[in-house]
Amino acid sequence: MARDDTPLDQETFDRTLEAELAKGTDRRVAEGRARSAAVRAYRVAHPEEGHAAPGAAAPAAAMVSSVAPAAAAPAAAPAAAMASSVAPAAVAAAAPLAAIATAPVREAPAPTGNVPEAKKGAPEKHRLLALVPPEGIQRVEREQGDRVNVWPHLLLEEFIAMFIVLVGLVIFSAFINAPLRELANPNLTPNPSKAPWYFLGLQELLRYFHPMIAGITIPTFILVGLAAVPYVDRNPSVRPGDRKIAITLFTILFMFGATLTIAGSFFRGPGYNWVWPWAQGVFFEL
Amino acid sequence: MRLKPPSLSEIGDKVRETEVWKSIFRPGSIFRKGYKDTSRDRALATMNNVLYHLHPVKVKRHGLKLTYTFCLGGLSFFLFILLTVTGIFLMFFYRQSAALGSSQAYSDMQNIRTTVFFGDLVRNLHRWGAHLMVLSVTLHMARVFYTGAYKPPREFNWVVGVILLFLTLGLSFTGYLLPWDQLAIWAVTVGTSLAGYSPFIAKQANFLLLGGAVVGPETLLRWYVLHVLFLPFILVIFLAVHFWRIRKDGGVSGPL
Ligand code: HEM
Numbered sequence: 001m002a003r004d005d006t007p008l009d010q011e012t013f014d015r016t017l018e019a020e021l022a023k024g025t026d027r028r029v030a031e032g033r034a035r036s037a038a039v040r041a042y043r044v045a046h047p048e049e050g051h052a053a054p055g056a057a058a059p060a061a062a063m064v065s066s067v068a069p070a071a072a073a074p075a076a077a078p079a080a081a082m083a084s085s086v087a088p089a090a091v092a093a094a095a096p097l098a099a100i101a102t103a104p105v106r107e108a109p110a111p112t113g114n115v116p117e118a119k120k121g122a123p124e125k126h127r128l129l130a131l132v133p134p135e136g137i138q139r140v141e142r143e144q145g146d147r148v149n150v151w152p153h154l155l156l157e158e159f160i161a162m163f164i165v166l167v168g169l170v171i172f173s174a175f176i177n178a179p180l181r182e183l184a185n186p187n188l189t190p191n192p193s194k195a196p197w198y199f200l201g202l203q204e205l206l207r208y209f210h211p212m213i214a215g216i217t218i219p220t221f222i223l224v225g226l227a228a229v230p231y232v233d234r235n236p237s238v239r240p241g242d243r244k245i246a247i248t249l250f251t252i253l254f255m256f257g258a259t260l261t262i263a264g265s266f267f268r269g270p271g272y273n274w275v276w277p278w279a280q281g282v283f284f285e286l
Numbered sequence: 287m288r289l290k291p292p293s294l295s296e297i298g299d300k301v302r303e304t305e306v307w308k309s310i311f312r313p314g315s316i317f318r319k320g321y322k323d324t325s326r327d328r329a330l331a332t333m334n335n336v337l338y339h340l341h342p343v344k345v346k347r348h349g350l351k352l353t354y355t356f357c358l359g360g361l362s363f364f365l366f367i368l369l370t371v372t373g374i375f376l377m378f379f380y381r382q383s384a385a386l387g388s389s390q391a392y393s394d395m396q397n398i399r400t401t402v403f404f405g406d407l408v409r410n411l412h413r414w415g416a417h418l419m420v421l422s423v424t425l426h427m428a429r430v431f432y433t434g435a436y437k438p439p440r441e442f443n444w445v446v447g448v449i450l451l452f453l454t455l456g457l458s459f460t461g462y463l464l465p466w467d468q469l470a471i472w473a474v475t476v477g478t479s480l481a482g483y484s485p486f487i488a489k490q491a492n493f494l495l496l497g498g499a500v501v502g503p504e505t506l507l508r509w510y511v512l513h514v515l516f517l518p519f520i521l522v523i524f525l526a527v528h529f530w531r532i533r534k535d536g537g538v539s540g541p542l
């Protein structure tokens with residue numbers, strides 16, 4: 001039975017709502033409490049409609065459907081169970097909505113080890129019960145914040161960005177061909193021989209350091225150092241003003257890498273010797 | 287009685303009422319009949335679409351700001367998809383075998399450029415896209431650094447990112463060898479010569495990378511398998527973790 005179909009006791013609803021609002025409760029919460037009080041009041045007043053009228057000790061309203069033979073269900077059972085109309089009544093069908101707020105003690109019948117038999121004449125179909133122990137519910141306290149729907153706002157933005165890159169790349173590829181040189185020849189070393197551009201910074205370092213330093217130590221240091229960044233920088237602030245050291249260090253290192261890469265790409269010619277690209281030309285291939 | 291031919295929109299409505307159509311597009315899909323531009327249907331559009339549900343239903347408004355992410359992570363992912371598609375196309379026309387003085391790999395490359403329909407364009411897209419991806423991943427890392435987005439709880443996702451950067455470089459470098467031209471083998475020779483300087487395991491490292499003492503046909507086979515299977519496979523796994531962590535860590539960070 002849908003929540004909206006549940007009859008309410010209007011007078012209780014109005015009274016509770018007013019009281020809650022007067023207490024300064026948030027309107028949504030207040031409405032929820034008023035509704036739950038009103039449902040309970042209605043059921044107490046109309047036991048003949050087959051609702052499991054909660055006993056005086058019941059911690060909360062039982063939400064059972066009208067046809068479930070659940071009137072005998074122990075309304076005080078604190079386990080939260082939601083039974084639909086065709087649910088086998090073997091399981092207690094009381095659903096204390098407010099169980100979260102009340103004592104989180106759960107009592108279940110001791111296990112017998114027997115697989116329960118279906119009742120005679122029970123319908124073929126069954127629905128699953130959702131048993132949610134109160135302590136299994138995580139309460140996340142988070143501000144609602146200023147949020148927008150992903151569709152259409154974020155997705156449109158992503159599609160546009162994707163489209164621009166795709167069009168740019170197709171146009172570029174239509175006019176500029178990727179290089180394909182002569183067949184590989186292990187006996188003929190081209191001059192200069194260069195690594196792909198993203199390794200040219202390292203190749204440049206090779207001019208200044210022993211290959212073990214330039215080729216092994218420094219790259220390892222860069223990768224491990226990068227991975228360690230969040231564990232080394234324990235400054236919690238993300239405001240640029242509070243991160244002067246981190247930003248300066250990173251910028252210097254990043255620029256250092258970029259400079260070496262550019263030097264290796266454009267300022268190195270035959271014999272991997274220094275050239276000025278505007279005078280001797282560019283020895284660089286992608 | 288004269289029969290009027292149904293209008294295009296009537297046909298569209300009819301098609302969208304069929305059981306088949308409704309079985310494909312779940313309720314709330316923007317392709318389903320009766321999509322309303324309400325908050326509820328916008329939420330369903332995200333939840334009920336296999337592609338979009340990478341995203342949450344809502345994001346912080348500031349996350350839309352172009353100058354915060356510059357879309358760089360998303361574009362890196364898009365380039366990866368584009369490279370996968372164009373790469374599969376190229377695989378239909380490429381055999382990774384080489385021998386001294388002649389090479390199937392090289393002649394297949396020539397063939398792709400000259401006779402394969404759109405082969406030239408697709409190869410260019412694959413090559414330029416790969417360079418662009420290295421660039422965009424690097425810039426994405428810089429953006430993450432400058433926004434301080436690696437700070438708790440996102441430390442581990444930064445580490446995943448460093449692994450992704452490493453894998454991206456690996457993919458690009460292994461692909462560089464495949465045309466088997468002078469550019470390819472010498473760039474790879476220079477790039478891998480450094481492995482010969484690793485302490486203690488110089489010989490082993492070299493052999494592991496090249497499948498021999500120098501760049502040769504074994505290297506080509508090895509790098510081909512790395513390039514089309516192994517590295518993409520690993521990258522996709524780390525991408526899944528990366529994207530999953532973005533959401534678990536509370537979406538895009540900020541505002542500053
Ligand atoms: C294949 C490469 C990569 C892909 C496809 C990728 C994809 C993404 C995407 C789509 C986002 C969402 C926000 C945005 O677009 O900026 C993101 C966020 C993030 N990425 Fe990456 N990324 C990659 C590599 C990296 C690298 C190299 C790093 C760092 C070393 C990194 C660290 C992060 C972090 C920490 C976040 C969270 C940022 C935030 O919450 O503001 N990623 N990534």
